Amino acid sequence: MSNTVLSPAPIFWLNWSNGDQSPLDRGLQVLIILAIGLVTYGLSLTTYRLYFHPLANIPGPKLAACTYWPEIYFDVLLGGQFFRAIDAMHARYGPIVRINPDEVHFDDPDVIDTIFPGTSRRTDKPAVVAKRTGTAESMVATISHDLHRRRRNAVNGFFSTASIRRIEPIMKDHMAKMFLRMEETAGEVIQLHHLFKACTSDVITMYAFGDSFRFLDQPDLGRPYFEATELFFSLTHVFGHFTWAADLIQSLPISLVAILAPSLRELWSKQSWWVDKVNEIRNSPNPERIKSTIFEGILNSSLPGEDKTNSRLAAEAQLVVFAGEGTTAYTLMAAVYELLANPTELHKLREELIQAIPDADEIPSFSQIDNLPYFNAVIQEVIRIHPGVMNRQPRISPDLPIAYHDKATGRDYLLPPGTLTTMSPLTTHMDPKVFVDPYEFLPQRWIDDPKISRAFLGFSRGARSCLGMNLARKEMAIVLGTLFRSQNQDGRECYNGDLLTIGEKDANDYPKGATLTFIVLALVLSVFLSALDITIVATAIPKITDQFHELDKQAWYGSAFFLTSGSFQASWGKAYKYLPLKWTFLSAIMIFEIGSLLCGIAPNSDVLIIGRAVAGVGCAGMGTGGYTIIAFLVEPAKRPTYTGVMGFSYCIASVIGPLVGGAITSNTTWRWCFYINLPVGAVTVLIILLFFRTPPGAKPIAASWREKFFQADLVGVALIMGALVTYSLAMQYGGQLKPWNSSVVIGLLVGFVLILALFVAWEWYSGERAIIVPRLLMQRHIGIGSIFAFFFAGSYYLVIYYLPIYFQIIDGATPIMSGVDTLPLILAATLAVVSAGLFLTKTGLAAPLQLCSAAVGVLGCGLIYTLEIDTSTGKWIGYQILGALGWGAGFQIPIMICQARAAPEDIPSVTAIILFFLNVGGGLLINASGSAFVNRTLAVLPTKAPDIDPSMVITTGATQLHTVFTKDQLPGIIQAYMAGIKVTFAIALAATCISFIVSLLGDWKRLDPESVKEAGGVA
Template sequence: MGLDSMVEVTASEPSSIIETKGEHVNDGSPKDREPVYPKGFQLTIIAIALALALFLIALDMTIIATAIPKITDEFQGLDKVGWYSSAFFVTIGSFQSCWGKIYKHFPLKFSFLTAILIFEIGSAICGAAPNSNALIVGRAIAGLGAAGVSAGSYTIIAYSASPEKRPLLAGVLGISYGFANVLGPLIGGIFSDKVSWRWCFYINLPVGAVSIAIILFFFHDPPESKPEAVTLREKILQMDLLGVALLIAATVCFILATQYGQGQYSWGSAKVVGLIVGFVAILALWVANEWFMSERAMVVPRIFKRRTNMVMAGVATAIGGSFFPVVYYVPIYFQSIDGTTPIMSGVRNLPMVIAVTFGIFIAGGVISKTGRYQYVLLFSLGLATVGAGLLYTFDLHTSAGKWIGYQILSGVGWGLAYQIPLIVGQGSCAPTDMALITATLLFFQSYGAAILMSGVQAAFVNQMIFKIMQLDPTISKTLLVLTGATDIYRVFHGDQLQVVLVGYMHGLRVVYAIAIATIGVGFLIALGQPWKKLNQSAEVKAAIVA
């Protein structure tokens, strides 16, 4: 359909004013009245609370990267290290759409506060964890709450900001999110070196409490967000818990396969092959379940009838799947190849921090002013692809000028692109689908990160060991796996150290190559987007129908 097409609105989902060929009939319902948006101090303080909450969520995605060596020292084992990040990404990805349904069928404010509380409980468990299993459980619980916080933050902004202000404020949230993503390794290094790795999680408790207090006293559920009048049974069915369980099971199979294939078993072993087959089979069941559940599905098939949503879902997956591996492995380059401390690797990562922040802010401002997102999206994805390609050229002696410049270039690219899928998705849907679209796009972004993070970890370890064995078969594979990036200079010496560094560099290049391919696919997907201006007039609350 085109810009002027008629939007079908069911009686159970009264629409706000939608641009159509016909006249709009106002039935006097709360969702049909002209919304009154918070202004001035109230809007500012709400945005601050949401930015704080998103900062913590994004921080938890990467803060553990530089803390893992300290954690493994205390828990004396590396066999479960992969789960420290994967447990968080799996639950935050799998429950995104579930939270979207919760925001649609339960009060917005109460649901958001519940999500923050769950995240806080998970963080407390992580901070107090006596062993690896407790830490993994805490990470999974924190991810469950984080899914609700991320979906809820953008949903609240969508209801709190007028259409012309929405892209700019979404950009502010994006700055907080992106800033925390790339600042995480630095903060994790500071806590691990100077205090304790446990403060990587304890820090969430006081900051999260501030966000809870602000939302509790300053945000009020707008009439437009009023839950639909359905039975509790129907609300539970709408969450598609079977779909969530199937997706988690499939993802666990994939992660276990990639971890076992890193050295414990061969890739052709019955256990690894069985897990891969299980992943494909369960994923097929999940797709069938989503189709059967229709409007009750965690990923509602209906929304992909619109080309805009289909393209933005693909782009969001590519952004998440390329950005997070780079955020994790650039600090590892500095720690392993250059021998820097966790703190200094975080400091060297600051060019990307600043560039991502700048990119997010600029993208939100440009789209807010012009409504034209297509050129910004293509330019940003192209720039990120080139930037990832330049990161691939890192070697054992890369100069400061190059690693600073390449990080800036790639950071601007990812920053410009990061929020566009959400801005476009929210700007081109009916108000009744706002929470659903938000959660769905965040699901694809998070799930892309979950799958790619596991995949690149396996690729990094396998290719690193392969290269080292080629150069010096006498080096112990077990010792390589058990030695962290910060310890290779202590464990290996002379010619062996040089061989290990070459192996690390080879593994890192494979990671960057995967990032290049992933963001490059995102660019190709973006070519299929509709070339329509994003409608941001104050009178139109449900935007373009592509």
């Protein structure tokens, strides 16, 4: 019977007069009061929004009416996909929908003029939209109707048809330069989006400032700048919900941006150029330029001084340039795509162009193309399908209510003044009631039925319509007219499909320089944390048992981590397939951080074990995500190098883990073994947020939520977790808390077998949706590799966990010295991992290497089993090195074999299967060895130390034996511990022997070295 004194349950009510309360108890009380307050506030706010809000009668999802979180999910986590959710809402609820607590969205062209009225009625913009791009002071983002009109009037004249005609020579000169660049690359694949952006950017900056960046003259066409703008705009969905982030980023000096986000440096330098140009115009006014450049006109307008400050004009410049370069270039790319994809429409267009432009080498003038009906219909149709701005257009009627009659239901709605109303160009443009076959490219529709223009929102409408639409249309007209009119001397189209094709991702499309360095650093840190959390705990376990006095639960400290890590491995693989790569990876880090925090604040073993389990869930996602990101981050030829860097970081963490764990537990508290993860994880999150952009090839597979749920195979996860937990409890109870023949232990073991059988049956039934895909597991090399990984990794982790206990208890080493004593094992394993990777890359001889590594592992593990109380230093160093050479060389072979032979689409599933068995093997064998360790120690104690109560030994911390027991009692206790430790080493030896036998059964075909290069590793 144990003499453990149970600590009282936490007090969950305030009792500040109780002086005996610990800071932890008081902290818990405060957290509970805060939680109750937050829940009360949330329930009250939800009730108001559902039943008492002015928009409570508007149709729409209840969840969207309650909270902004659905919108945040689609915008932030799914990268701006809320517009798809809005379409789904309209399909279900009708033309008027409440899409969030304070916003009503319309899908009815008849209401366009009501939402977007002319100048006669005041319309404001919401403040949050104004801050989305960090340009709240610009004319476009101006909130107040009156202030917007004043700012717009100052530049209105520059975008009239007459003004655009005056800059026709400038536009034609730039177009000629652009087509010259195209001719220089004839016969090659050309990146048109960069070429178009370079041209449109030079045009708008010349018109705005009288000078330009001259991107068309640069060899790279200003690529770094455009990549910076793309990165910035990819964050606008986040800025819409976290406006402080836009303000913070905009306020950073360029020197700091160069360090934190090098990819944005080009944008910041161009912003400085804009300000310099504004000051140049301000300080050197030129009357001749007042009518020829936008900012000369603004500075000489009647606007008051506060509208001519540098900050205000910098924001105006940013909007003018961004709108003038990016959206026009995007629409041009869309036009090229649609015309090449629809040869009938292209042929009809060319016939019209040939008649209007006799000279094929001539860049057409405005007068030649202005009145071409089919040509202008093509442009209109392109903008309909591919509007330059797909975000919903927000308006607020501050003075008057908005009345709406739903023709389908007959219901009338009255929106009070100040209601935020929106419409989306893409939603309206795809309305089949207005546009027949809306997803088809049919320019003729605009000629046959001019009335459909009433539903056109490509440039918005009303008093706040796009100011630059005349400029954009003229640029598109000149480019497309020249591009598709030109012929060479043979009469073949010069700019044919081959030339206009955007090629596969080349080396230039991958991040480089500081951006790549920072992202790789973040991935290395994530792998580092994973490995560190495994090894750092080993040297801390004896100290943890000192505090909690529960030696019988020490196996759970390691196995809980492995069990959840293995169980959720495949589910994370599915998550990276069906959910956004970036945000899924960040979620994994956050789960790991929460688990680490729980471990750090744990008041008892149970909370610590829960924290380890939570951390294991996050760790599984970090590992899978890290190697998945690497696959998209660098070109295939460099992938093995970067995978090796991550594997090396794993090894380094394994090396310093025991040292760090020992140093921390010796000098502070074991809790810092977990707290250390928090700042390192925070740095990783910050780097990924700032630098990593999800590559186009890594976009999640489109699937319904039902399909995503089934693909995650949560039933399979629950079953395998249930099986592993029942097994682990049986190992904990058996021979310690309950006899092995007790109904509880037998019931747990039977439950383990039955649940495991259910798991197997469920996985077989689930097929391709299973976390362990049966089709793959039945393949010989994967099945054998899984068994090998299970036992081989399990034996390694056993030795990792019990060697520090051996050194601290048997040899009396301090925690930090036990870490030093295990260095031979870790260093040799690291060397073997690197050497094995190089050997496989050069030779492809995987099966022979696997067999040899298992044989060396058996020999080394057998020698480690011979360790005794008086084993010399030279022997235990040599034994560790020999065993580590085997473990290190063979650790990553199964995953490299399976990845090298798997089809590309099967690589994530294959990787998840091997990692599943690798982690579950560690967890199950650690649990089994923990039971064997305690049972054997208790069995030997009565003969080696007959005068000592075994329960006292179990409840005494491992490093406190020398202080609790007398010198006469210690020898017998240490002998009993040695007997328990030898049993764990015996289990490790048996596992390596099984690995050796299994390695004989594998596929002995030589691997293609190139396939090995593209395969990743696990360590």
